[in-house]
Amino acid sequence: MKEIVYRAARRLEIRTVLVANRRLWTPPGNAHVSTEWVQGGPDVADHHIAEHASEGDLAITADIPLAATLVEKGVLVLDHRGEVFTEANVRERLSVRDFMASLRDAGVDTGGPKSYGPRDKRAFANALDRALTRILGA
Secondary structure (H helix, E strand, O other): OHHHHHHHHHHHOOOEEEEEOOOOOOOOOOOOEEEEEOOOOOOHHHHHHHHHOOOOOEEEOOOHHHHHHHHHOOOEEEOOOOOEEOHHHHHHHHHHHHHHHHHHHOOOOOOOOOOOOHHHHHHHHHHHHHHHHHHHOO
16 A cells, blocks of 8 residues: 555655654655654554644545544545545544444454455555545546
């Protein structure tokens, strides 16, 4: 998935920022991709992203609470499988996430996410192209 983002950044010459609470490396020779390392616990990167993102930005995350916050700010949000989070679906996804967490806390084996395969990669690439076209007005 990262390579798809890196290629899009280079091809469209758009600023792309990776944010994490650990050091990340950028692809060599791609001046459009940078990293921001935020020190702290697991939600520090999410708070940083939520604080700095603004309407018209595009964010890629599988974190549903972060997606909900960003959607409220007018940020276009995709997950790694190409699903677009919207005002219409992000609250439902948050409710399902919380329900599944309560089942796991009660000891129920809920399984895990399906494996990430070529179909997911294509869906993400297509969704990213559509999102960038929408944002850039191309």
